[in-house]
Amino acid sequence: MENIVFYFLEALILLSALGVVLVTSPIYSALFLVLTMIGVAGIFVSLDAFFLAGVQLVVYAGAVTVMFVMVVMLFNLDKEKKAFSKGTGSNFLKAASVGLIWSILSTSLLYVLSDLGK
Amino acid sequence: MGTDLIEVLINAVKIIALFLIMVQLVPVLVWVERRGSAFIQHRYGPNRIGPLGLLQLLADAVKFLNKEEFIPKNANKMLFYLAPVIALVPASLALLAIPFGTPIQIESLTAFGQEWGPYSIPLQGAVIPLGIVYILGVSSLGAYSLLIAGWGSANKYSLMGGLRASAQMISYELAMGIAIIGVILIYGTFDLTEITLQQQGHLSFEFMDQSYSLSFLPNWGVFYQPIGFFLFLVSVFAETNRTPFDLPEAEGELVAGYHTEYGGFKMNLFYIGEYGHMLVASALLSIFYFGGYNIPYVSHDQLVDFLGNYASGPTALSALTSLIYFIVSFTKILLFLWIFIWVRWTIPRFRYDQLMDIGWKTMLPWALGNAIVTAVVIFVARA
Secondary structure (H helix, E strand, O other), X not given: OHHHHHHHHHHHHHHHHHHHHHOOOHHHHHHHHHHXXXXXXXXXXXXXXXXXXXXXXXXXXXXXXXXXXHHHHHOOHHHHHHHHHOXXXXXXXXXXXXXXXXXXXXXXXXXXXXXXXX | OOOOHHHHHHHHHHHHHHHHHHHHHHHHHHHHHHHHHHHHOOOOOOOOOOHHHOOHXXXXXXXXXXXXXXXXXXXXXXXHHHHHHHHHHHHHHHHOOOOOOOOEEEOOEEEOOEEEOOEXXXXXXXXXXXXXXXXXXXXXXXXXXXXXXXXXXXXXXXHHHHHHHHHHHHHHHHHHHHHHHXXXXXXXXXXXXXXXXXXXXXXXXXXXXXXXXXXXXEOOHHHOOHHHHHHHHHHHHHHOOOOOOOHHHOHHHHOOHHHOOOOHHHHHHHHHHHHHHHHHHHHHHHHHHOOOXXXXXXXXXXXXXXXXXXXXXXXXXXXXXXXXXXXXHHHHHHHHHHHHHHHHOOOOOOOHHHHHHHHHHHHHHHHHHHHHHHHHHHHHHHX
């Protein structure tokens, strides 16, 4: 029973977190972020950390992400989408950020692996 | 969930019944609102269909179901359909955690060639130890439905209504949460049942090693937290988007705010969400400040003694006691719901800058001051 709940929540969190980065419309990506937060709150509940789950809902899902959604709704979304998906400047930024994240990940992996080797 | 089949079944039925109570209360409240507003404004209100206009509810329901389904051309179809459904979720989830009475104790019995029981069935959708945190967390998701509705219907009025609603909800959530801190400090628990149990009997407290007791007042939270009660009441009005804080749907400026483009059953779902929010807010007001399901001037033992004359066996006695408590708690909730309606038809709406001023410059400092003073007094009293 608990396994089913855990896998369900994990699937929810992973899928909606992927949705945050993969979906083109900023509004959907903000709403996926809400789903991710709710999933994390669910994980906290399954770990018997009820207070943390409540705070996760109040602070992150209830206040911070509402701000995101509100701000995103005020933009003219078509213009923003174009600005972020075309042009050499944004391409360079994309490549740079992917490289940065990749280097952080690989360095931390290497660090952990070399630590394990000792 | 429950340990065996009967308990699981009872719990499932209980949750469905709670949801149905919330949904079925809406037409009644709409009727009370229309008749009440007419009464307050010296009009007749709906009085033609059925006795006292009660069948107007049925006519309204039929009308809601038969309306033409309409979607604006540029609307985002998915979000447009999603918003009314989400509007139902926070209120119905929050209602689960509210205790309406003492648990029903059912003795063990033999049926279908098997021994069942003994059971203890709480008059509560789910026994949640951190009830306050749970309700705050769930009801803070209420802003999304309004935001999504406002954005999804591709209408400037709707968008402004949605933005106003969410800004207002975030602003007043602070004052509300900090007003509740006073209650949590005094009772030392997040458990709503525990808070209710601590308000039994008449007013009595200890201060600096001396105990005081006033037998003509019940031991209600409102006598310990008068400022907290007032702050909580006001911020609950803002949270439920009711007048004097109903700027999201100010018809003079925004047509109907976030539900301008909604009609028929989708509109009805928004109504159910709003009244469900009011129901939860009234229940919280009665639990925090007015003793929940406790009966003033009548102790639990007195009630059980009195009902013992009418009930045969402990199971019937327990069920009867729970029924009385359920009726008492619902009476208090209905009184607060009437206050919601009464205020709506008495007080005019604030301007938007006034709303934000009250939220951030008045309510928040007073709530903070209330929490700090309560903490200091409790520290001194128990030192």
